Amino acid sequence: MKRELPLFLTAVIGLFMLLSFFVPHHLASVPANYLQQCAVIVVAFGYVLGGANALRVNLEGVAKRQLDWPYKLVLVVALVATVVVGLVDGRRWQDAGTTSMFLYNQLYSPMQATMFALLAFFIASAAFRAFRVRTVEAGLLAAAALIVMLGRVPVGDAITGWLPEPVRMSALQEWIMNVPQNAAKRAILMGAAMGVMATGLRVILGIERSYLGGTD
Amino acid sequence: MNMSQEFGVWVAALLTLFIFSFLYKDNPLYKFAEHLFVGVSAGYYIVLNFWTVVVPNLYDPLVRTFTGRDPMSGEAVAQAGGPFAASLGDYRGWLLLPGILGVLLFSRMIPRIEWLSRWSLAVIIGTYVGIKTTGFAQADLVAQVQGSLVPLWTGAWGSSLNAILFTVGLITSLLFFFYSREHKGTLGVLARTGIVFLMVSFGAGYGYTVMARLSLLIGRFQFLLEDWLGIR
Amino acid sequence: MSLTALERLDRRWIFLAVGLLVLGPLLRPLGLPLGTSAPVRQFHDTIAGIPDGSLVLVSCDFDPGGKPELVPMTKTALRQLWEKRCRLVITCLWVGGPGLVGETLESVADEFRAKGRPLEYGKDYVYLGFKAGYEAVMVLMGKGIAGAYPQDQRGNLVSTLPLMRNVRDYSSFVLLVSISAGYPGTKEWVQQVNLRFGLPMVSGCTAVSAPEYYPYLQSGQLSGLLGGMAGAAEYEKIRGEKGTATQGMDAQSLAHAFIALCIVAGNLVQWRKRRAAQS
Numbered sequence: 001m002k003r004e005l006p007l008f009l010t011a012v013i014g015l016f017m018l019l020s021f022f023v024p025h026h027l028a029s030v031p032a033n034y035l036q037q038c039a040v041i042v043v044a045f046g047y048v049l050g051g052a053n054a055l056r057v058n059l060e061g062v063a064k065r066q067l068d069w070p071y072k073l074v075l076v077v078a079l080v081a082t083v084v085v086g087l088v089d090g091r092r093w094q095d096a097g098t099t100s101m102f103l104y105n106q107l108y109s110p111m112q113a114t115m116f117a118l119l120a121f122f123i124a125s126a127a128f129r130a131f132r133v134r135t136v137e138a139g140l141l142a143a144a145a146l147i148v149m150l151g152r153v154p155v156g157d158a159i160t161g162w163l164p165e166p167v168r169m170s171a172l173q174e175w176i177m178n179v180p181q182n183a184a185k186r187a188i189l190m191g192a193a194m195g196v197m198a199t200g201l202r203v204i205l206g207i208e209r210s211y212l213g214g215t216d
Numbered sequence: 217m218n219m220s221q222e223f224g225v226w227v228a229a230l231l232t233l234f235i236f237s238f239l240y241k242d243n244p245l246y247k248f249a250e251h252l253f254v255g256v257s258a259g260y261y262i263v264l265n266f267w268t269v270v271v272p273n274l275y276d277p278l279v280r281t282f283t284g285r286d287p288m289s290g291e292a293v294a295q296a297g298g299p300f301a302a303s304l305g306d307y308r309g310w311l312l313l314p315g316i317l318g319v320l321l322f323s324r325m326i327p328r329i330e331w332l333s334r335w336s337l338a339v340i341i342g343t344y345v346g347i348k349t350t351g352f353a354q355a356d357l358v359a360q361v362q363g364s365l366v367p368l369w370t371g372a373w374g375s376s377l378n379a380i381l382f383t384v385g386l387i388t389s390l391l392f393f394f395y396s397r398e399h400k401g402t403l404g405v406l407a408r409t410g411i412v413f414l415m416v417s418f419g420a421g422y423g424y425t426v427m428a429r430l431s432l433l434i435g436r437f438q439f440l441l442e443d444w445l446g447i448r
Numbered sequence: 449m450s451l452t453a454l455e456r457l458d459r460r461w462i463f464l465a466v467g468l469l470v471l472g473p474l475l476r477p478l479g480l481p482l483g484t485s486a487p488v489r490q491f492h493d494t495i496a497g498i499p500d501g502s503l504v505l506v507s508c509d510f511d512p513g514g515k516p517e518l519v520p521m522t523k524t525a526l527r528q529l530w531e532k533r534c535r536l537v538i539t540c541l542w543v544g545g546p547g548l549v550g551e552t553l554e555s556v557a558d559e560f561r562a563k564g565r566p567l568e569y570g571k572d573y574v575y576l577g578f579k580a581g582y583e584a585v586m587v588l589m590g591k592g593i594a595g596a597y598p599q600d601q602r603g604n605l606v607s608t609l610p611l612m613r614n615v616r617d618y619s620s621f622v623l624l625v626s627i628s629a630g631y632p633g634t635k636e637w638v639q640q641v642n643l644r645f646g647l648p649m650v651s652g653c654t655a656v657s658a659p660e661y662y663p664y665l666q667s668g669q670l671s672g673l674l675g676g677m678a679g680a681a682e683y684e685k686i687r688g689e690k691g692t693a694t695q696g697m698d699a700q701s702l703a704h705a706f707i708a709l710c711i712v713a714g715n716l717v718q719w720r721k722r723r724a725a726q727s
Contacts, residue, residue, distance in 0.1 A: 002331040002334070003331075003334070005335075006334040006335055006337065006338035007338070009335065009338040009339065009342065010338040010341050010342040010345070011342070012342070013338070013339060013342025013343055013346070014341075014342040014343075014345040014346050014349075015346075016342075016346065017342065017343055017345070017346020017347060017350075018346045018349060018350060020346070021346070021350040021644075026304070029304070029591065030302075030303070030304050033304055033305065033588065033591045033595065034302070034307055034310065035339070035342075035343045036343060036347075036581070036584040036585075036587055036588040037273065037307060037311075037314065037588060037595070037596075038313065038314035038317065038339055038343070039339065039340055039343040039344065039581055039584040040269060040273060040579060040580055040581035040584050040585055040588065040596070041269060041270070041273055041274050041311070041314040041315070041317075041318055042314055042317050042318050042321065042336050042339060042340050043269075043340065043580045043581050043582070043584070044265040044266075044268075044269035044270055044273075044318070044580040044581070045265075045270070045317075045318030045319070045321050045322075045336075046321060046340075046580075047261045047262065047264075047265040047543065047580060048261075048262050048265055048266065048270075049321050049322055049324065049325075050258070050261065051258040051259065051261055051262040052262070052322070052325070053325065054254070054255075054258045055258070056325060068247065071247050071248065071250075071251040072251065074248060074251045074252055074255065075251040075252070075254050075255035075258075076255065077255065078251070078252050078254075078255025078256045078259065079255040079256070079258045079259040080259070081259070082255070082256050082258075082259025082260055082262075082263065083259045083262050083263055085263075086259065086260070086262075086263030086264075086266075086267070087263065087266075091267060091271070091288070091603040092602065092603055093263065093267055094267075094546065094547065094550065094577070094601055094602070095602065096554075100260075100263065101547060102224060103256055103260070104260060104547040105224065105228075105547060105551070106224040106225070106227045106228045107227065107228075107231065107252065107253070107256045108253070108256050108257060108260055108512070108544070108547075109228075109512040109515075109547070109548060110228035110229075110231055110232050110436075110439070110512070111231050111232075111235060111249060111252070111253040111256075112253065112257070112511065112512040112513050112544060113432065113435060113436060113439075113512040113513060113515055113516075114231070114232045114235040114236065114436055115235060115253065115513075116429075116432045116513040117236075117432040117433045117435065117436040118235065118236070118238065118239065119429040119432065120429040120430045120432060120433035120466060120470075120703075121239055121433070121462070121463040121466055121467075123425070123426055123429045123430075123707070124462050124463070124465075124466045124703075124706065124707055124710055125459040125462045125463065127426075127707045127710040127711045127714065128457070128459075128462055128710035128711070128713060128714040129459065129714060130714075131710075131711050131714055131715070132714070132715065132718060133715050137411055137412075137415045138415075140412060140415040140416055140419065141415045141416070141418050141419040141422070142419065142711060142715075143419065144415070144416040144417075144418075144419025144420050144422075144423070145419035145420070145422040145423045145426075145711070146419075146423075146708050146711065146712075147423075148419065148420045148422075148423030148424065149422075149423040149426055149427070149704045149707065149708055150704060150705065150708055152423065152424070152427060152678050152704075153427070153678060153697060153700050153701040153704050154480035154481055154482050154483075154697055154698070154701050155480060155701035155702070155704060155705050157481070157483065158480055158481075158701075170483055170485075174485060174486070175378075176416060176420055177420060177659065177662055178378070178662070178666070179378050179381055179382050179385070180381070180382075180385050180412075180413045180416040180417065181416055181417040181420040181421075181659060181662065182382065182662045182663055182666055183381075183382045183383075183384075183385030183386040183389060183413055183417075184385060184386075184389045184410075184413040184414045184416065184417035185417050185659060185660060185662060185663050186360055186363075186364065186386055186389075186663040186666075187385075187386050187389030187390045187392075187393070187410070187413075187414075188389070188414075188417075189356050189360055189660075189663050190356065190357055190360050190361070190390065191390065191393045192352070192356065193352040193353060193356035193357040193360075194357065196348060196349065196352040196356075197349050197352060197353055197357075200345045200346075200348065200349035201349075203341060203345045204342075204345060211337055211341050212334050212337065213324075213330070213334075213337075239460065239463045240460065257544070260544075261543055261544075264543060264546065264578060265543070265580055268546075268577055268578045268579060268580070269579060269580050269581075272597075272598045272599040273579075273598060276598065276599075277598070288603075288605070304591060304592065304595070305591065305592045305594065305595035343584060344582075344583070344584070347583050347584060347587055347640065348583065348639075351583065351636070351639030351640050351644075352639060354639070354643055354644065355638050355639040355642065355643055355664075355669065356639065359643060359667055359669055360663060360667060362667065363663070363666055363667025363668065363669075364667075417659065420659050421659045424655040424656060424658055424659050424675065424676065425655065425656050426704065426707055427655040427676050427677065427678060427700065427704065428517065428654050428655035428656040428676055430470070430699075430700055430703045430704070430707075431516045431517045431655065431676060431677040431696065431700065432513070432516055432517075433466070433467075433470055433703075434470055434474070434516055434677070434696040434699050434700060434703075435515055435516025435517075435692075435696070436516075437470055437471055437474055437699075438474065438516070438692055438695070438696065441471075441474055441475070447475065
C-alpha cells in the first residue's frame with residue numbers, strides 16, 4: 001500500500017487535471033486551481049529540501065574529514081550565512097541595499113555568470129579537437145553550422161558582401177533557419193509531443209513508477 | 217583607466233578571476249570560489265522560496281484564516297463562512313494540506329520513513345502530468361500540424377519551392393522517427409532524406425549554441441572592463 | 449606550425465586565442481555593419497502595433513547565466529513599451545533571476561525618471577517577483593493573477609496596488625513579452641497560455657533556445673522572436689540604441705570566425721594524418 005495508494009492518487013489527480021482542461025465548470029476549475037496552488041507550495045518546499053540536503057551531505061563530509069573537507073566547510077558556512085542573513089533581513093530582504101542583495105549581486109550573480117562563461121573556451125577547444133567530419137551527414141552538419149555561425153554575425157556579410165544578396169551568408173543563414181531547420185525542428189517538436197503524451201498516459205496508468213523511488 | 221572604488225565590485229571581479237583561473241588548471245582559488253558559489257546558491261534558493269512562496273502563499277493565508285488578523289498589519293480580517301469555506305483563489309484552511317505535503321517531502325532524508333514523501337510526489341506528478349500533457353498536445357502537436365497545412369503553390373516560384381521543401385523535410389524527418397518498421401526500401405529512402413534535414417537542423421543548433429556561449433564570455437569581459445577597470 | 453605540433457596543441461593556447469579575440473574588439477571596436485532580420489523586425493513591429501497605454505505582461509525568466517544576451521533585449525523592450533506609455537506587470541519564474549530582473553527594471557525606470565518622465569511603482573508598473581511551480585504558476589495565473597501572486601516582490605499586498613485593480617487574469621493584457629533563458633520560459637508560455645488563454649506573444653530568448661522556437665514563429669504562436677545577443681543587437685539597431693549587445697557584436701564576429709577556423713583546421717589536421725597513415 002506504500003506504493004499503490006500514491007500511484008492511485010497520481011492517477012486520480014492526473015485524470016482530473018486532464019478533465020479540467022476541457023470542462024470550464026467551477027466544479028472542475030476550482031479543485032484544479034487548488035491543486036495548482038498545492039503544486040506551487042510543494043515545489044517551493046522541494047527547493048528548501050534541496051538546500052537542506054546539500055547542507056546535510058557537506059556537513060557529513062566535514063565531520064568525517066573527507067577529501068576536500070575545508071572546501072566543504074566553506075560551502076556549509078556560506079549556505080548557513082546566506083540563510084541567516086536572508087531570514088534576518090525579513091520580508092523586505094530583496095530591497096536595494098540589504099545584505100542579502102549584496103550576496104546576490106556580488107557573489108551569486110557574477111559567479112554564476114562566470115561559470116557559464118567558461119563554456120565559451122571549451123566550445124572552442126572542442127571545435128578543434130573533437131568536431132570530426134567523417135561521414136556525409138557530419139559534413140552536412142558542419143556546413144550548416146559554419147553558414148549559421150558566420151551568417152548570424154556581421155563578419156559573414158563582411159566576407160560575402162561582394163556576392164548577390166540572396167547568396168550572402170546572412171541570407172543563406174536565414175533560409176536555413178526558415179526552411180530545412182524549421183522543418184526538422186517541427187518534426188522533433190511533434191514527435192516529442194507524442195512522447196510526452198504517451199509518458200503522461202503511462203504515469204496516469206501506473207506503468208511508469210520510477211518517480212516514487214525506493215525498493216518497497 | 218578609472219578603477220571602481222566599490223568593495224562589492226572588487227569582490228565580484230576577484231571571484232570572476234578565481235573562476236577563470238580554472239582555464240590554466242584546477243587550483244585552490246577556483247575550488248574555493250566553486251564551493252562558495254554552491255553554498256551561496258543553496259542558501260539563496262532556500263531564502264527565496266521561503267519569502268516568496270511559503271510565507272505569502274501558505275503562512276499568511278493560514279494566519280488570516282485561523283487568527284482572523286492580517287499577519288503584516290495586524291488588522292482584523294473578515295472571513296465569512298469559516299476556515300474551510302473555500303472559493304476560487306481563497307483556500308483558507310485547505311492550505312494545511314499542501315503545507316503538510318511540503319513537510320512530508322523532508323521525510324526523504326530519513327530512510328525509514330521516506331515512503332511518506334511519495335504522497336507529496338504523487339500530488340506534484342499528477343498535477344504536472346495533466347498540465348504538461350494538454351500543453352504539449354495543444355501547442356506542440358495540434359497547432360504545429362495546423363501550421364504545417366500551408367499551400368504548396370503560393371503564386372511565386374521561390375516561396376513555392378520553399379513550401380515544398382519544408383513539407384518534404386517535415387514528412388521525411390517524422391518518418392525517420394518511425395521505428396515500427398525497418399528502414400528499408402521506400403521507407404529507407406525517405407528516412408535517409410529526413411536525416412539530411414535533421415543534420416542541417418543540428419548544425420544550425422550548434423551554430424546558435426556557439427553564439428550563446430561566446431555571448432556569456434563577452435558579458436563577463438564587459439563587466440571586468442567597464443564596471444571594474446573603468447575602461448570605455 | 450607542423451602537423452604534429454597542431455595535433456598536440458595544448459588547449460590552453462586555444463583558450464588564450466579566444467580570450468584575446470573577444471577582448472580586442474571590446475577595447476578597439478571594429479564597427480562591422482549590422483543588418484536586421486525578419487523575426488526581430490516582427491518583434492519590434494508587434495510591440496509598436498499595440499495601443500498606447502495598454503496593459504502588458506512581461507515575464508523575465510532568466511538568471512545571471514543569461515545576462516549578456518537577455519538583459520540588453522529586456523532593457524530595449526522596456527524602453528519601447530514605456531515610450532508607448534504601456535503599463536507593465538513583470539514576473540520572473542527562474543529561481544536565480546528575481547534580483548537581476550528587479551535591477552534591470554529599475555535601471556530603465558530610472559532612465560525615464562532622469563528624462564523627466566516619473567514612472568511610479570504600483571501605477572505604471574508592478575514587479576511581482578519570483579514564484580516556484582513552473583507551468584503550474586502560468587495556469588494558476590489564468591484564473592487570477594492575485595491567486596498566484598498575493599504579494600509583489602516588495603512584500604506589498606497585490607490588491608493594494610492601483611495598477612493591479614485593473615488586472616484580473618490574462619484577459620486584462622493585450623500582449624505577453626516572454627524573455628526566456630530556458631525552462632520554464634517561452635515554450636511553456638506558448639503551451640500553457642498563448643492558445644489556451646488567447647494571449648498574443650513575442651519572445652526574446654538565448655541563442656541556444658532560438659532554433660527551437662522557429663516552428664512557433666512560423667505557425668503564428670509567436671509574433672516575433674529575438675535570438676541571443678545578435679537578436680538583441682538587431683533590436684537595438686532598429687530602435688536606434690547602442691547598448692551592450694551592439695558593443696559585443698564585433699567580438700562575437702571575430703570569435704565565430706575563429707571557431708569556424710578551428711573546425712576546418714581540426715578536420716584538415718585529421719585528414720592529413722589519415723592520408724599519411726595510409727601512404
